[in-house]
Amino acid sequence: xxxxxxxxxxxxxxxxxxxxxxxxxxxxxxxxxxxxxxxxxxxxxxxxxxxxxxxxxxxxxxxxxxxxxxxxxxxxxxxxxxxxxxxxxxxxxxxxxxxxxxxxxxxxxxxxxxxxxxxxxxxxxxxxxxxxxxxxxxxxxxxxxxxxxxxxxxxxxxxxxxxxxxxxxxxxxxxxxxxxxxxxxxxxxxxxxxxxxxxxxxxxxxxxxxxxxxxxxxxxxxxxxxxxxxxxxxxxxxxxxxxxxxxxxxxxxxxxxxxxxxxxxxxxxxxxxxxxxxxxxxxxxxxxxxxxxxxxxxxxxxxxxxxxxxxxxxxxxxxxxxxxxxxxxxxxxxxxxxx
Amino acid sequence: xxxxxxxxxxxxxxxxxxxxxxxxxxxxxxxxxxxxxxxxxxxxxxxxxxxxxxxxxxxxxxxxxxxxxxxxxxxxxxxxxxxxxxxxxxxxxxxxxxxxxxxxxxxxxxxxxxxxxxxxxxxxxxxxxxxxxxxxxxxxxxxxxxxxxxxxxxxxxxxxxxxxxxxxxxxxxxxxxx
Numbered sequence: 001x002x003x004x005x006x007x008x009x010x011x012x013x014x015x016x017x018x019x020x021x022x023x024x025x026x027x028x029x030x031x032x033x034x035x036x037x038x039x040x041x042x043x044x045x046x047x048x049x050x051x052x053x054x055x056x057x058x059x060x061x062x063x064x065x066x067x068x069x070x071x072x073x074x075x076x077x078x079x080x081x082x083x084x085x086x087x088x089x090x091x092x093x094x095x096x097x098x099x100x101x102x103x104x105x106x107x108x109x110x111x112x113x114x115x116x117x118x119x120x121x122x123x124x125x126x127x128x129x130x131x132x133x134x135x136x137x138x139x140x141x142x143x144x145x146x147x148x149x150x151x152x153x154x155x156x157x158x159x160x161x162x163x164x165x166x167x168x169x170x171x172x173x174x175x176x177x178x179x180x181x182x183x184x185x186x187x188x189x190x191x192x193x194x195x196x197x198x199x200x201x202x203x204x205x206x207x208x209x210x211x212x213x214x215x216x217x218x219x220x221x222x223x224x225x226x227x228x229x230x231x232x233x234x235x236x237x238x239x240x241x242x243x244x245x246x247x248x249x250x251x252x253x254x255x256x257x258x259x260x261x262x263x264x265x266x267x268x269x270x271x272x273x274x275x276x277x278x279x280x281x282x283x284x285x286x287x288x289x290x291x292x293x294x295x296x297x298x299x300x301x302x303x304x305x306x307x308x309x310x311x312x313x314x315x316x317x318x319x320x321x322x323x324x325x326x327x328x329x330x331x332x333x334x335x336x337x338x339x
Numbered sequence: 340x341x342x343x344x345x346x347x348x349x350x351x352x353x354x355x356x357x358x359x360x361x362x363x364x365x366x367x368x369x370x371x372x373x374x375x376x377x378x379x380x381x382x383x384x385x386x387x388x389x390x391x392x393x394x395x396x397x398x399x400x401x402x403x404x405x406x407x408x409x410x411x412x413x414x415x416x417x418x419x420x421x422x423x424x425x426x427x428x429x430x431x432x433x434x435x436x437x438x439x440x441x442x443x444x445x446x447x448x449x450x451x452x453x454x455x456x457x458x459x460x461x462x463x464x465x466x467x468x469x470x471x472x473x474x475x476x477x478x479x480x481x482x483x484x485x486x487x488x489x490x491x492x493x494x495x496x497x498x499x500x501x502x503x504x505x506x507x508x509x510x511x512x513x514x515x516x517x
Binding site for chain 2: 260
């Protein structure tokens with residue numbers, strides 16, 4: 001069970017990968033807490049030197065995050081108490097923007113090219129943070145356009161992403177083979193949609209494998225912001241029963257996983273700034289959504305050979321939440337793209 | 340003392356090198372999980388979901404991922420490792436239940452409980468599971484990595500590490516307009 005006790009804030013540096021380092025974290029905490037730090041200093045420093053070297057090396061092997069839950073715990077809504085076992089490390093994953101667009105299209109959403117980020121802005125992104133965030137933004141735009149069968153700008157946007165990718169050190173993803181596939185499928189929107197999805201995933205894997213957690217986090221955040229910006233702005237005004245509103249509400253869950261994932265890189269200033277922005281968005285969801293009690297009669301059932309998981313209590317959208325989320329996401333998105 | 344420190348660092352270095360190699364060589368191992376799926380199941384159209392994960396995990400440990408399931412899709416989850424002749428992989432899926440109940444002070448609060456919804460032990464350790472959710476949900480899958488079995492012809496010969504893959508695929512739920 002999560003505890004609300006405020007431990008001394010320790011860097012992620014110490015909290016990775018092995019039980020040994022977990023012990024190390026608690027060792028430091030106990031030392032500080034009991035005021036015995038001075039007496040233990042001599043032996044502590046020796047141990048620290050060795051463990052520090054080990055940690056520096058091991059940190060790069062870290063895959064996921066016991067620390068994420070601890071960081072999250074400090075930010076979780078006060079009305080919510082999380083009960084979770086922490087026996088295993090958890091890797092948090094995030095659906096791509098393409099999945100959301102696919103759903104939105106099926107629900108009657110439309111293409112509005114006025115919502116995508118103009119390529120005129122691409123030369124304004126000069127620092128790593130804005131390059132990575134807008135790599136995510138343009139990737140989401142690419143997914144949106146291909147999903148809604150607009151191939152006119154596809155190659156231009158791919159080129160823009162490629163240029164940003166080169167500057168972020170992921171040029172390997174954008175090889176000649178990819179460009180040839182795009183050229184050969186310029187009228188096949190299903191293929192373009194698949195290509196945009198694969199490119200996003202390959203960029204993700206490349207960054208993860210090459211320990212570029214900062215860039216990866218920013219790209220994921222940029223993609224999320226752009227996709228939610230597009231979908232919320234496809235709805236002019238709140239209307240009870242609009243199914244797209246429920247999908248926007250589900251983006252709260254995606255946001256939580258993004259925060260869990262990116263928190264492991266929160267030592268990087270750019271990531272912590274971006275996290276801080278999306279934490280504000282999470283607060284907008286948390287503070288305004290309506291809690292719906294679980295249906296006591298709900299039970300799992302089978303639909304053929306597919307198990308249908310019954311829902312429990314949930315949070316639902318309402319007019320106040322929609323308007324607040326739309327305003328917040330529009331501000332966030334414009335802060336990223338308008339440099 | 341200095342020699343001991345140097346020896347310690349060298350030892351740690353070897354472990355790190357092994358681990359880094361292990362991390363890098365498990366790329367897209369999840370794609371191999373399809374081999375656990377019967378032929379008649381493979382004929383249906385399933386799209387790769389980008390929340391699929393591959394990782395390097397020590398034998399006998401638990402690997403866990405948290406992912407999002409949208410109500411608009413049917414999902415097929417399968418797991419695999421590169422261990423030969425080992426025990427079958429046990430995996431369990433959990434979801435989060437939001438329940439309002441009194442806390443220790445008697446004040447009503449909303450609790451998030453992690454509740455098991457499937458364990459493949461219930462189904463003769465079948466390596467895949469098909470499901471959909473009534474409402475979009477955050478799910479978790481815990482994979483128990485077998486502690487025995489050879490992987491001599493695989494990535495990690497003479498190693499305590501194995502590649503593990505969690506393949507998530509989705510298809511469009513028909514009744515929602517797809």
